Amino acid sequence: MTHTPLPDLILEPLIRAALMEDLGTYGDITTRTVIPEKTRYTARLNARENGVISGMQIAALAFRLVDPELKVTAHKADGDTIVAGDLLMEIEGRAASILSAERVALNFAGRLSGIATLTAGFVAQAKGTATRITCTRKTTPGLRLVEKQAVLHGGGFNHRFSLSDAILIKDNHIAAAGGIRPVLRAVKAQASHMIRTEIEVDRLDQLEEVLDEGGAEVVLLDNMDTPTLKDAVAMTAGRLVLEASGNMRMSRVAEVAATGVDYISSGALTHSAQTLDIGLDF
Missing domain, CATH: 3.20.20.70 (Aldolase class I)
Incomplete structure (x- = not known):
């Protein structure tokens, strides 16, 4: 089933608030302390169990809000059926930026995918x-x-x-x-x-x-x-x-x-x- 995504403009305040909550008053001090500024990595968002995915648009926006230069490549779209081991998304760029956005992106994706999966079971x-x-x-x-x-x-x-x-x-x-x-x-x-x-x-x-x-x-x-x-x-x-x-x-x-x-x-x-x-x- 094809789903029309919500405008990023509507989602951004919600995700920004979650990022501000997680970054606190002084930012990600762990990452800032132990990761050299210029370190670059490619991270992969992976499914660890079967279900229906939701929150991919939000996860991508969370990474981009932390660092607009991150390259985000989606391999699965919201509403897709997934199995454990599926590659959902790749994020390439500054390691510090990826790590700072990680928890907010995963919180949304996991929570919303759980709702989509339960709904699919009812349907x-x-x-x-x-x-x-x-x-x-x-x-x-x-x-x-x-x-x-x-x-x-x-x-x-x-x-x-x-x-x-x-x-x-x-x-x-x-x-x-x-x-x-x-x-x-x-x-x-x-x-x-x-x-x-x-x-x-x-x-x-x-x-x-x-x-x-x-x-x-x-x-x-x-x-x-x-x-x-x-x-x-x-x-x-x-x-x-x-x-x-x-x-x-x-x-x-x-x-x-x-x-x-x-x-x-x-x-x-x-x-x-x-x-x-x-x-x-x-």
Whole structure:
């Protein structure tokens, strides 16, 4: 799958902040102490386990921000499937510059590749159905943009990026507003025609209320068991987009996708992904 990279201009502040955090107040004193200024090397970014790669654009930008004269050659692109031993990237130039950028580049690449790899596993479980796998807002503070990009690299789709993207009425909104009908009537009375509305339900009688009242385009079916999800799909009969969420382990994805829901959302894609082992070797 081809993925359009984000503009470097958008990514640069995030990566620059990470580099500043790592370089501290006085820079890389180890490298400055033990590596002669003119020492040059070619370093290789290598995969140490199988997975789906993400963060290559960010890693390359980290090296270039430390030293614009470094020559960075990508051998794998974000979204590529990789196996242990694959050469991902070569970086040629001042050894001190490579070493100073190494940890930030690896932190991003490992973290984002872990998300892409876990997402690809979920997507594989839904293969043969029309169900799409999507993430949530359960992301690392400050890293939402790149973590959601990693979900795309793994073959998934993105949910909201922020509270301002769409109206998503959760159980606490319903409780505070006095019920499903009051919140949907408020949406119909006040929301812009440009904004989509999703509402969360955890029982079929609530879904029946939504279908009867109108005012939402998407229903989030929260923590329903598989037979109940099947009933929800039958009740809705294509009138609304259905998103299954809550307790969505990879082992359950196939049976949930088979119910006919349109989306399966999982916070685990971003909050529980294991870092993929990627190393940099001189």
